[in-house]
Amino acid sequence: QVQLQESGPGLVKPSQTLSLTCTVSGGSITSSLYYWSWIRQAPGKGLEWLGAIAYDGTTYYGPSLKSHTSISRDTSKNQFSLQLTSVTPEDTAVYYCACGSSLVVATTSLYEYDYWGQGTQVTVSS
Numbered sequence: 001q002v003q004l005q006e007s008g009p010g011l012v013k014p015s016q017t018l019s020l021t022c023t024v025s026g027g028s029i030t031s032s033l034y035y036w037s038w039i040r041q042a043p044g045k046g047l048e049w050l051g052a053i054a055y056d057g058t059t060y061y062g063p064s065l066k067s068h069t070s071i072s073r074d075t076s077k078n079q080f081s082l083q084l085t086s087v088t089p090e091d092t093a094v095y096y097c098a099c100g101s102s103l104v105v106a107t108t109s110l111y112e113y114d115y116w117g118q119g120t121q122v123t124v125s126s
Helices: none
Strands: 003-007 018-025 035-041 047-053 059-061 069-074 079-084 093-100 120-124
Touching: 003 093, 018 035, 018 093, 018 120, 047 069, 047 079, 059 069, 079 093
Parallel strands: none
Antiparallel strands: 003 018, 018 079, 035 047, 035 093, 047 059, 069 079, 093 120
C-alpha cells in the first residue's frame, strides 16, 4: 500500500515562497502506475487541484496558479515537492499530496485518488 506524508513549514510570511515535500513509501514515484498530485483546501472552500508530476517527470499545473506553482521530484529520496511563490493570506489552506492512476485535474473529493496523505496546515501570515 502506498503511503504519502507531507512535510514543510506551517507558517509562511506573505510574499515568500511556500515549499512542501511529499515523502512516498510503498511505491515508487517513477512507477508508470500513478500521477503524483498536490491539492489544497482553503477554509470554507472545496478542494483545489494545484498540479501533478508524472512517472517520467512531466508536470501539469492547474490554470489558476500556474505562474506561481512549481512541482519537482527527487527520485533518490522518492519525494516530490511543491513550491508556491509570492504567497498571500489567500494561500492559507490544508495541503495534501496524493496519487492516482489517472490525472485528476478537477477534484471534489480525495476519494478520486488512490492514496493521499493526512494533509498539512499552512498559514500565510505576517
